[in-house]
Amino acid sequence: MSKFLIGVMVDSFRIPIYDGVVKARELGANGIQVYVVDGEMSVDAMDAARRREFRSHVEKNGLAISALCGDLGGHGFQKPEENEWKIAKSKAIVDLAVDLGTNVVTTHIGVVPAEKTSPTYQNQLFVCRELGKYAEAKGVTFAIETGPEKADRLKGFLDDVGSKGIGVNLDPANLIMVQNDDPVKAVYTLKDYIVHTHAKDGVQYKPCDPVKVYASFAEGGIEGLNIGELFNELPLGEGKVDWDRYLAALSEVGYRGYLTVEREVGANPEADIRTAVNFLKSKI
Secondary structure, eight states: OOSSEEEEEGGGGOSOHHHHHHHHHHTTOSEEEEEOSSGGGOTTTOOHHHHHHHHHHHHHTTOEEEEEEOOOOTTTTOOGGGHHHHHHHHHHHHHHHHHHTOOEEEEOOOOOOSOTTSHHHHHHHHHHHHHHHHHHHTTOEEEEESSSSOHHHHHHHHHHHOOTTEEEEEOHHHIIIIIOOOHHHHHHHTTTTEEEEEEOEEEESSOOOHHHHHHHHHHTOOTTOOHHHHEEEEOTTSSSOOHHHHHHHHHHTTOOSEEEEOOOSOSOHHHHHHHHHHHHHHHO
């Protein structure tokens, strides 16, 4: 039996979610991740009956839910004036995770500053400690997605948070595209915190400022910043992730969870996801 499970970010199919669950099963995945901030599966729209119905639909297709995506967008947890609603909504997503039978919620918290005395760092620390305490009590982990900062800085932040309710969603492509950081080294750096991973690939064309990159995502673009000239997400096996070494590292540190395919670009996501699932099966 494989050390890893294969997941699919069901929203990546760009079709209705229930149809995406069926498609994930047809492609041979073990589980799915689903976005629950807004849209069809919004936490605010998922009453008790819909939660039971969706969980049943996933289980009837022989799948599990690897994680929820609870990324609230914007600047993550950088701004104190957004704390009240973001903490409340994040806690509601934890409750949804419990109801749907998963114990991981992935999110972005914004770029972690180098200076620990920075007001931004301190606000991120405050929010993560609050959410970590709540999540841990519910048996859930908030998994911060890699990419906005190098792995060693994220490790230091997680050490400061000091909560079992806060972990890592390791996205190797993000590390390469934005930071030109080595995902294999990141596995060893973050080994105590990894609870979920994204199976994604990419390449960096030229060095970039992660603060500007993530601000462009948050604010809808920055004048003079052309993301396509800086980096690109590519199908699995076509980017700079060394999958043999990366998977070996995950195995060595004892990770036994999901490799969840996420495809955010491309004209034919189903074909790309199918290729990715087959690629992973050939590796594991």
